[in-house]
Amino acid sequence: MTNAPHILVIDDEPQILRAMRTILTEKKFQVTIANRGEEGLALAAANPPDIVILDLGLPDMDGIEVCARLREWTQIPIIILSVRDSEREKVAALDKGADDYLTKPFGIEELLAHVRVALRHSAQIKGRKESVVKAGDLVIDLARYIIKRGSAEVKLTATEFKLLAYLASNTGRVLTHRSILTHVWGEAEADHIEYLRVYMRQLRKKLEVDPERPQYILTEPGIGYRFIADE
Amino acid sequence: MITRFPNSSRFFLNYLLGLLTFSVSTGILYLLRDILDTPLIALLFLLPVGLNTAFWGLGPGILTALSAFLGFNYFFIQPYYTFTVHQTSDVVVLIVFFVVAIVISQLVGRAKAGLAVATAREREATKLYELTTALAGLQDDQSIAHIVAEQTLQTFQAERVELTARSTLKNISLSLPEATAASARKPELAAALQTVRGALGEIRVWRNQSLNQPADDRLLHTFASQGAMALERAWLTQTETRAKVLEESDRLKSALLSSVSHELRSPLATIKASITSLRSGDVQWKSSAREDLLAAVDDETDHLNRLVGNLLDMSRIESGALKPQRQWNLIGEIVGGVIARIRRAPEQHKLEVDVPEDLPLVPVDYVQMEQVFENLISNSLKYAPPNTTIHVSARKLNETTLMVKVNNQGPPVPQEHLDRIFDKFYRVTNADRVTGTGLGLSICKGIISAHGGNIWAENLPDGFAFNFTLPLTLDGTPPPRLPVDSETI
Numbered sequence A: 001m002t003n004a005p006h007i008l009v010i011d012d013e014p015q016i017l018r019a020m021r022t023i024l025t026e027k028k029f030q031v032t033i034a035n036r037g038e039e040g041l042a043l044a045a046a047n048p049p050d051i052v053i054l055d056l057g058l059p060d061m062d063g064i065e066v067c068a069r070l071r072e073w074t075q076i077p078i079i080i081l082s083v084r085d086s087e088r089e090k091v092a093a094l095d096k097g098a099d100d101y102l103t104k105p106f107g108i109e110e111l112l113a114h115v116r117v118a119l120r121h122s123a124q125i126k127g128r129k130e131s132v133v134k135a136g137d138l139v140i141d142l143a144r145y146i147i148k149r150g151s152a153e154v155k156l157t158a159t160e161f162k163l164l165a166y167l168a169s170n171t172g173r174v175l176t177h178r179s180i181l182t183h184v185w186g187e188a189e190a191d192h193i194e195y196l197r198v199y200m201r202q203l204r205k206k207l208e209v210d211p212e213r214p215q216y217i218l219t220e221p222g223i224g225y226r227f228i229a230d231e
Numbered sequence B: 001m002i003t004r005f006p007n008s009s010r011f012f013l014n015y016l017l018g019l020l021t022f023s024v025s026t027g028i029l030y031l032l033r034d035i036l037d038t039p040l041i042a043l044l045f046l047l048p049v050g051l052n053t054a055f056w057g058l059g060p061g062i063l064t065a066l067s068a069f070l071g072f073n074y075f076f077i078q079p080y081y082t083f084t085v086h087q088t089s090d091v092v093v094l095i096v097f098f099v100v101a102i103v104i105s106q107l108v109g110r111a112k113a114g115l116a117v118a119t120a121r122e123r124e125a126t127k128l129y130e131l132t133t134a135l136a137g138l139q140d141d142q143s144i145a146h147i148v149a150e151q152t153l154q155t156f157q158a159e160r161v162e163l164t165a166r167s168t169l170k171n172i173s174l175s176l177p178e179a180t181a182a183s184a185r186k187p188e189l190a191a192a193l194q195t196v197r198g199a200l201g202e203i204r205v206w207r208n209q210s211l212n213q214p215a216d217d218r219l220l221h222t223f224a225s226q227g228a229m230a231l232e233r234a235w236l237t238q239t240e241t242r243a244k245v246l247e248e249s250d251r252l253k254s255a256l257l258s259s260v261s262h263e264l265r266s267p268l269a270t271i272k273a274s275i276t277s278l279r280s281g282d283v284q285w286k287s288s289a290r291e292d293l294l295a296a297v298d299d300e301t302d303h304l305n306r307l308v309g310n311l312l313d314m315s316r317i318e319s320g321a322l323k324p325q326r327q328w329n330l331i332g333e334i335v336g337g338v339i340a341r342i343r344r345a346p347e348q349h350k351l352e353v354d355v356p357e358d359l360p361l362v363p364v365d366y367v368q369m370e371q372v373f374e375n376l377i378s379n380s381l382k383y384a385p386p387n388t389t390i391h392v393s394a395r396k397l398n399e400t401t402l403m404v405k406v407n408n409q410g411p412p413v414p415q416e417h418l419d420r421i422f423d424k425f426y427r428v429t430n431a432d433r434v435t436g437t438g439l440g441l442s443i444c445k446g447i448i449s450a451h452g453g454n455i456w457a458e459n460l461p462d463g464f465a466f467n468f469t470l471p472l473t474l475d476g477t478p479p480p481r482l483p484v485d486s487e488t489i
Helices: A014-026 A037-046 A063-071 A087-095 A108-126 A158-168 A177-184 A193-207 B008-031 B038-056 B058-076 B088-135 B141-155 B214-279 B288-318 B331-342 B366-383 B440-450
Strands: A006-010 A030-034 A051-055 A078-083 A100-104 A132-135 A138-141 A146-149 A174-176 A217-220 A224-227 B160-166 B171-176 B189-195 B198-206 B327-329 B350-354 B362-364 B389-398 B401-408 B455-460 B463-471
Touching (some): A006 A014, A030 A037, A037 A063, A051 A108, A063 A078, A087 A100, A087 A177, A100 A108, A138 A158, A158 A177, A158 A193, A158 A224, A177 A193, A177 A224, A193 B327, B008 B058, B038 B058, B141 B160, B141 B171, B141 B198, B141 B214, B160 B214, B288 B440, B331 B366, B331 B389, B362 B366, B362 B463, B366 B440, B366 B463, B440 B463
Parallel strands (some): A006 A030, A006 A051, B350 B389
Antiparallel strands (some): A132 A138, A138 A146, A217 A224, B160 B171, B401 B463, B455 B463
């Protein structure tokens, strides 16, 4: 075992695998590749990686099922790869336990940014969970229910705080509409996307420098929201 | 309407009535025998003959003529109460009377029969007129078949009418009235739906046997041929429409192919040239040339990706697979996201957004609406001169409609192009001058239509605008108002 983070890439396209292996190895990651779902699951079980990068369109089994099977025994971060216009598929995979997604084609900067978020998240699972989140001039103290913008304290309603707390404790990760609604409003309200739209606008008005062009609370079109904090 | 019901009792009644009229008039004339001249009586005797023929028909008329001849001879020509005739002049009167009586009854009877035929013809013509009027302008084969069956049912006072027809396109089979079960007995009347190209099917009529007349068969055949013609016309039109659609889609496919191969090849050419140049080692590792080539590859890859995306969207719109997932969304959030993405590119234009805070939630597919805004804004960026403003605004038009405007200060588009700019591959300017697929605006139109809205373009005094409307209700439900908690923690 080296100290380099171990990434398992499951994809059926040889060209993508070749490129990923070259680029990630170059970036000092330890890379294992699999071109079938079953093979990927077996490799993950034999030598648990730090991150799984999973293509949703596999020949032998549904990528969403691979997510579900991995989640039966491990919480290692899963980044799914998928094509444009398959929001429903992405949302299904995210709801089944995937942590993040990337839309093909993607730039390598984008891939590395997502890998970094996933590694941080992986570290969080293993140990300490930070209770103070910083994003720009925002300081969110989740344990003490205090939100400050610069030196001024920001007043939030109970629902707004619950929403922000959920976002901020999952910084950098994409959270689906359903998961936010279930977490903040409860299972019964999981389809009321309009709650999210309205409350997110309120939160942005209180937290963002320019609420029309948010920097912290980002909309993931058709999927959910993502909170961006300082690295 | 005597001729319509020629049953036997009615037939005898007519003769009886004829004889009765004759007897009454003989009685009256008998009483007046002494004051009237014989020729005058003969003249008066013609009256019942004419009347009987007119009222009861040719048969009773001739019977009356014969009876009048005999009665005249018996009661009014001396010697009375015998059929013998003494005077020669009386013989002449008698013969003339007989001839005149027969001729009159013949003439009146024929006129009457002619009238009956004319009435029947007129009825046929009226029914036929009604049928053709009902069929005129109908293009739908099912409704044509239905109208033909319905009119047959009424005209023939039928218990049941069945119509079957088949073509290469489809089969039609219907019976009226709808509730009745199929009849076991053979239809009383039947006619083939005959056209030049053979029989399309058949029309069958079940009715009370006693109603049947020779003319009915002819009328049914006329109905059948009218129906067959209408059906054939409808089917020919359908075939023609299908052929036109195929032709049009063929034309579009070849337009697509030529546009696509051009559009796909040009970024590929750039990528290939840049990459081979970089691999050849001619370009120094650290140089601006290398940076330029790499940037070109990056840009062209994005362009290719957009192109493929647009083509997929277009094919989805055309196959009807583009079903919006309509949910309650905020227009401001959608526009904000699009502008944030566009703003990554170098700024040559000013972007202004005017979406009121109190605008209701709008039932739209977030991802698709993003695409509409992105396409409209990037189209404006492409055509509006640098350092001008692009203005996006949304207003509630009324309780059920939202109106969105994307204005720019670009050049006006000639009136004749305004409608067509939303067509596929339609370009106002020369395709070589501006990059794109010619698909962006037609995708917008497809998405807005799928949402139940309208999109159009207009020239403004100081620029150009895209406008579109969106319904504010989702399956009849108005935008929700949310409970807002104001208490802070």
